Amino acid sequence: MITIFPGCSVQSFRARVVTKVCMASSSAVLGKRARSVSTDAAAYDEAAASESESEPFVWPAPLARLEAARNFIRECAASPKNILLVPDRDADGLSSGTIMSLALQLLSKPQHQIHTHFVLAGRNIFSTEERELMTGLCREQEISHMIVLDQGSRAAPPLVEADTGTKVLIIDHHQSAHFPSGAVVVNACAHAPVATSSVLTYAICEPLHAAVEEKAAWLAVLGVFGDLGPSTKLEPPYPPALAAAKKKYRATHISSLTALMNAPRRTPECNTIDAWMLLQHAPDDENPPTPKRILDGEVDKVGIEQLRDASARIKAETERCRRNAPVFSADRRVAVVLMHSAYQIHGPIATMWAGFLKGSRLEVVMAANTGYVEGKVNFSCRMARSAKPPDGESGVDIIAMLSEYAAKDQWLLENVGTEFANGHKQATGGSLRKDVWEMFVEKGLELTKKEDKKTRKSKKEPAEKKQKNTLDAWVKKD
Numbered sequence: 001m002i003t004i005f006p007g008c009s010v011q012s013f014r015a016r017v018v019t020k021v022c023m024a025s026s027s028a029v030l031g032k033r034a035r036s037v038s039t040d041a042a043a044y045d046e047a048a049a050s051e052s053e054s055e056p057f058v059w060p061a062p063l064a065r066l067e068a069a070r071n072f073i074r075e076c077a078a079s080p081k082n083i084l085l086v087p088d089r090d091a092d093g094l095s096s097g098t099i100m101s102l103a104l105q106l107l108s109k110p111q112h113q114i115h116t117h118f119v120l121a122g123r124n125i126f127s128t129e130e131r132e133l134m135t136g137l138c139r140e141q142e143i144s145h146m147i148v149l150d151q152g153s154r155a156a157p158p159l160v161e162a163d164t165g166t167k168v169l170i171i172d173h174h175q176s177a178h179f180p181s182g183a184v185v186v187n188a189c190a191h192a193p194v195a196t197s198s199v200l201t202y203a204i205c206e207p208l209h210a211a212v213e214e215k216a217a218w219l220a221v222l223g224v225f226g227d228l229g230p231s232t233k234l235e236p237p238y239p240p241a242l243a244a245a246k247k248k249y250r251a252t253h254i255s256s257l258t259a260l261m262n263a264p265r266r267t268p269e270c271n272t273i274d275a276w277m278l279l280q281h282a283p284d285d286e287n288p289p290t291p292k293r294i295l296d297g298e299v300d301k302v303g304i305e306q307l308r309d310a311s312a313r314i315k316a317e318t319e320r321c322r323r324n325a326p327v328f329s330a331d332r333r334v335a336v337v338l339m340h341s342a343y344q345i346h347g348p349i350a351t352m353w354a355g356f357l358k359g360s361r362l363e364v365v366m367a368a369n370t371g372y373v374e375g376k377v378n379f380s381c382r383m384a385r386s387a388k389p390p391d392g393e394s395g396v397d398i399i400a401m402l403s404e405y406a407a408k409d410q411w412l413l414e415n416v417g418t419e420f421a422n423g424h425k426q427a428t429g430g431s432l433r434k435d436v437w438e439m440f441v442e443k444g445l446e447l448t449k450k451e452d453k454k455t456r457k458s459k460k461e462p463a464e465k466k467q468k469n470t471l472d473a474w475v476k477k478d
């Protein structure tokens with residue numbers, strides 16, 4: 001089995017395989033591991049393999065899929081009609097969308113023909129309301145092609161109604177063996193190390209135009225910082241251009257920008273567009289945005305101040321909610337932190353607690369928010385740091401674990417719906433109707449009963465004070 005580096009076109013990859021194969025021996029092992037990394041992804045992986053049976057194994061996604069995506073993008077560029085980008089609202093989604101916009105413009109697609117849509121707060125791309133909204137947009141704006149980036153994957157009907165005639169490309173890295181019908185799909189989830197959507201988008205676009213590397217490599221790094229953190233080692237199989245861009249544009253600036261890019265989507269007004277606009281530019285812009293120029297207010301002074309304001313408000317709200325004491329599932333494998341907030345802060349709070357809560361049986365920290373979407377409980381799960389296995393071994397599969405809890409009750413199993421346990425094996429979450437959440441807590445997790453909780457809380461008071469300091473230190477670092 002051979003793993004080759006991303007950014008190789010069909011025409012050139014065979015020649016490059018010869019020279020890269022020796023260098024990529026460790027990646028070849030990675031490729032082998034990726035094949036067995038998940039049974040969930042096996043169906044997709046098998047389908048991809050049968051499509052390209054004679055092809056070598058390619059990172060970050062099957063070669064046939066990468067090529068299908070490239071053909072789709074060439075078709076977009078040649079279309080006389082408009083293109084709709086639908087990037088996710090986080091740093092990875094925004095950077096993926098920006099890379100795609102730059103690549104399309106480099107292929108001579110006029111900027112005014114590239115439209116953008118952000119899914120509304122509390123919704124996802126698969127909801128009926130979003131499908132109707134996107135279908136309407138495709139009709140009104142004469143969209144011939146739609147490119148969906150970093151939005152998650154699952155079995156679903158076509159994302160827009162067939163009569164629009166709009167073709168759809170889905171670029172993603174979230175764990176799934178199933179995808180919406182009628183779309184061209186390229187997903188990196190089965191190819192360890194799983195690339196971010198930004199890296200996947202970069203790998204797809206890099207061979208399309210000679211200038212993609214120079215213009216877009218730092219944007220790929222921005223997505224890596226957003227999803228995997230600034231300490232991610234950008235060594236092979238990551239393209240060398242990413243490590244170079246990290247150095248050139250300074251990790252510290254990219255890191256600060258990542259935090260600000262992620263801010264608007266967490267506020268109740270969810271003005272993702274504020275973050276998006278700071279990244280948008282034409283490829284021939286003589287003074288293009290860079291992390292430092294954006295942060296210094298040289299690109300848009302008001303724009304960056306809006307992000308700083310959003311960030312400050314999120315910090316204050318996080319401060320208010322993060323102190324709620326966790327409650328444990330009967331089997332002590334899950335700690336649940338509850339909050340009521342209009343801000344989307346359950347993810348970061350889950351991450352904070354996961355970094356410092358300890359327990360011999362603890363595997364997962366779940367932060368649940370009863371105030372983000374009316375009538376729903378939105379929750380995020382993270383693997384507890386204390387449960388992290390040694391390097392190279394796969395840790396807790398939270399998606400499987402949540403499904404196990406749901407399966408403990410027939411009614412619950414039938415009612416958890418599709419907004420449950422999607423995403424990544426070690427960072428997932430969901431959105432449940434209030435009555436379903438209550439049942440999940442009672443029958444699934446069997447959360448410690450109220451009176452027990454009170455007793456434990458009072459017993460734990462001194463320990464909690466110690467924990468508070470640790471958490472303060474953590475937040476300050478952030």
Ligand SMILES: [Mn+2]
Binds near residue numbers: 093150197227
């Ligand atoms: Mn992502």
